[in-house]
Amino acid sequence: MSASTVYPSKAEIIQHSFLDEQKYQDLYRQSITEPEKFWAEHAQRLDWFKPFSKVKDTSFHAPDVHIRWFEDGYLNVSHNCLDRHLEHRGDQTAIIWQGDDPSEHKHISYRELHTAVCRFANVLKAQGVAKGDVVTLYMPMIPETAVAMLACTRIGAVHSVVFGGFSPEALASRILNGRSKLVITADEGLRGGKTIPLKANVDAALTRSDLDMVEKVIVVKRTGVDVGWREGRDICYQEAMAQASDDCPAEVMNAEDPLFILYTSGSTGAPKGVLHTTGGYLTYVSLSHQYVFNYREGDVFWCTADFGWITGHSYVLYGPLSNGATTLVYEGVPNYPDLSRFWRIVEQHKVNLFYTAPTAIRAIMAAGDELAQAADSSSLRVMGSCGEPINPEAWEWFYRVVGDSRCPIMDTWWQTETGGIMITPIAGVNDLKPGSATRPFFGVQPALVDNEGNEISGAGEGNLIIKDSWPAQMRTVYGDHDRFVKTYFSTFTGAYFTGDGARRDEDGYYWITGRVDDVINVSGHRMGTAEVESALVSHPKVAEAAVVGYPHAIKGQGIYVYITLNVSEAPTDALKEELRQWVRKEIGPVASPDVIQWAPGLPKTRSGKIMRRILRKIAADEHDNLGDVSTLADPSVVDELIANRVGAP
């Protein structure tokens, strides 16, 4: 094994590893050479109402890109996550809910969760929701969100969860794209002691005249505050549940029936509705949850992601519950009441497997070792990281201080589009190198190509592509298959393009180097620079805007904005604040610019293209090394921008 620091995966801590190196190699080889055999066998981990006879029918060749798995099989996701566990673990805790307030928590058994899901499925039916309808959720991290998601799957409705940190505008565009007739929300969310006006945001979104297809809004009482109420449209969750029957058979769904839509950002245009389907998705998230984290019967699994992101779908809810695990749902944030919160929760609920994001680790690390050592985290066995590259310093701190040099760290690379973990260590199997996501999971064929599409063999660096389909792959962009083909299958012929760059070392380990397109990753939240730009130029005082990411110690990347104002406007600090608030209103607090620099001119090519490469260098304070500027229409613009660079926080 090369590279200076290599950490063993600690098979002795894992105790009962499901695999060893040889078994991984054999299984991986089989998953690539005989995918039909491999996946037919592993899909048996689920209950099928009607078995499939076909396993895989996929093509990555434009224009006929299609992805179908288990296409003549029938099953139901809520049945697999609930009903089939009732006999043996009906009384086992399915969800440990930990409230924002440390004193508030509860345990919900599989039986209780099943009853709630059946009831709520009947509530949805009573409101006319039928198989195939899209239901939008705009909810906090509370058990009712899990209930609502599972209830949708029970009756074959397609959920579309919108992160509670998005603004009414962003929510409205997602409701419109999905043409949802029903929205589920809460009166307020509660995070870090602060309330989030979810219902008021829904009301604001629904004032848009093109959203008159929304017939009903179901509102969970979370804080109990008085909220605006539209008679005939708004329904109280608790009241509706009290009246509903708890008998609701699970709908028999085709493996390729839509399961959910989740919006994500790309380099161009509005966010895309990533569509996932039923059989392949559940098979893959179930298998990966078990193997990657070495999940064993009785383990408490905690993934800190929000239900509003793919990680919240796959590894807070569907992966763990399909495996009959106890999953912890945390309402709050890492720094409330203080930065020891995560470890206090680990201690209190005896968490065994802990999966979080680098940005949280860096924020906690910055507060020093003491807070991390204030609580007993000896219950931990395996830890994980996801969402963005983890820098080796943060990795080592996490390993040493939180995991007591005992728990291997699974640095998992994947995307909303991939549905589940793609490149990752497997607990107890392979050695770890801080900063590397290591090797492909079963069925995943990554490759590196240069900009012309030539494959790079051996050690090297290039664009990361995936050569063949895996069961949890997204099937299409909701309502726009052409966009799906164009975005993912047209850059490199016959392959799925991830948008990421990567390096592969002599041991075949992958090191993700970050996005190679105009997508930035702020605290693990994925954002298109074009989206933020389009929000900014819609402000009446802004003539032009260019947005780039820059290295940020805690967030990974921060948002650096160059603004050209209309000639009559004066550049003031008050206007900077106004623009920040504007972006929060248009997209949400996650997109709020960290730095705004006034730019009387932007560096452009003679054909008028903004040269972001140069803007990125200036934002990162690397302007000694700007590269070729000879194609610029007016090179003096660059000197002006360097002279007035704003020190980034």
Ligand code: 6R9
């Ligand atoms: C699951 C999720 C996807 C993008 C992806 C990449 C970055 C995710 C990573 C990672 C380095 C890791 N990313 N995991 N980069 N190492 N372990 O995060 O989905 O929100 O769609 O983001 O995040 O750039 O392309 P999503």
